[in-house]
Amino acid sequence: MNPSGRKVLVVDDEPDIIEMLTYNLEKEGYEVRSAGNGRKAVQMAQSYVPDLILMDIMMPIMDGVEACRQIREMPELKEAFIIFLTARTEEYSEVAAFDNGADDYLNKPIKPRALMSRINALFRREQQKALPDEHTTISVADLVIDRTSYTLVKAGQTIDLPKKEFELLFFLASNPDKVYNRDELLQNIWGADVYVLARTVDVHIRRIREKIGEHFIKTIKGVGYKFEPQN
Numbered sequence: 001m002n003p004s005g006r007k008v009l010v011v012d013d014e015p016d017i018i019e020m021l022t023y024n025l026e027k028e029g030y031e032v033r034s035a036g037n038g039r040k041a042v043q044m045a046q047s048y049v050p051d052l053i054l055m056d057i058m059m060p061i062m063d064g065v066e067a068c069r070q071i072r073e074m075p076e077l078k079e080a081f082i083i084f085l086t087a088r089t090e091e092y093s094e095v096a097a098f099d100n101g102a103d104d105y106l107n108k109p110i111k112p113r114a115l116m117s118r119i120n121a122l123f124r125r126e127q128q129k130a131l132p133d134e135h136t137t138i139s140v141a142d143l144v145i146d147r148t149s150y151t152l153v154k155a156g157q158t159i160d161l162p163k164k165e166f167e168l169l170f171f172l173a174s175n176p177d178k179v180y181n182r183d184e185l186l187q188n189i190w191g192a193d194v195y196v197l198a199r200t201v202d203v204h205i206r207r208i209r210e211k212i213g214e215h216f217i218k219t220i221k222g223v224g225y226k227f228e229p230q231n
Contacts (some may be wrong), residue, residue: 009050010034011067012040012085013059017110021054024112038062042070049076057086059096061084064098072101072162078164079150081122083108098200099127101162103190115145120227125191137171140229143212144171159211164189169208172217172227181224201225 008030010021012126025032030047033048035041035113038055045053051069057064064084083104084097097105097218104118138145144153147170161169167189172180180188182198190200205217205225218228 005031006052007031007033007048007050009041009045009048009053011036011038011053011059011064013037013054014056015109017056017085021114023116024116028116036060038064038067041067042080045071045077045080046074050080052081052083052122054083054085054115057084065100068102069100072106074161078166081119081126083115083118084120097201098197101164103164120195121191123148126140133140138170140173140176143173143216145173156213161211162210165208165211167205168204169212170219172174172225173229176229179226181219184212185224 003103006029008025008027008033010018011034012018012021013036015036018036023032024030030052033043033050037059041053041055041064042062043129048188049105053068055064059067064086068082068084071080071082081103082101083106084102085106085108086097087108095124103122106115106118136147142155145166147166150161150163150166152161152166152169171185182201185201186198197202205219214225216229218226220226
């Protein structure tokens with residue numbers, strides 16, 4: 001993968017970590033800027049519009065989870081990748097990270113080679129999803145789901161969906177009436193090289209339903225979920 005033109009925002013309150021990450025990213029050809037807390041990260045992200053944000057969780061002024069939540073509300077940043085880097089190992093921290101829009105989660109101490117591998121995997125999947133497909137727009141009932149522009153229109157009104165919610169909806173709608181369990185959805189949306197808790201799927205499904213209605217995505221108890229085009 002050629003990182004030329006890719007912009008990264010590194011967010012951490014430890015200068016040594018920022019220095020280490022910046023050095024390794026720039027060595028790989030990425031353009032890098034940094035911030036020392038979540039509030040500054042939100043401000044910088046809006047003007048810098050990075051392709052990737054590497055974010056610590058525990059920081060002064062504003063923590064990483066809240067910063068991630070605010071960043072995910074910005075339409076211009078809905079396609080940016082967010083990877084959390086943290087020394088915390090509690091499950092609730094990981095759940096909070098993914099529930100607020102994280103794409104990946106790595107524990108400190110960070111191994112630069114492993115981090116670069118994860119970053120490259122994220123961008124490779126993005127490139128693969130951008131390849132031409134036999135159908136990039138799905139129209140069903142009052143929904144129009146356009147993967148080319150990552151837009152969802154319901155009854156003529158555009159609805160902003162974070163990237164993972166959009167990808168999950170598009171995947172299910174592309175395979176109507178087929179039931180997928182949580183592991184299959186995690187594999188297809190988050191990828192095999194990203195460890196995500198199964199309940200993250202449930203949270204994303206709930207948020208999609210809140211925006212498009214309860215009736216499109218049906219829960220099959222004990223199995224998983226399916227998209228039903230006919231209601």
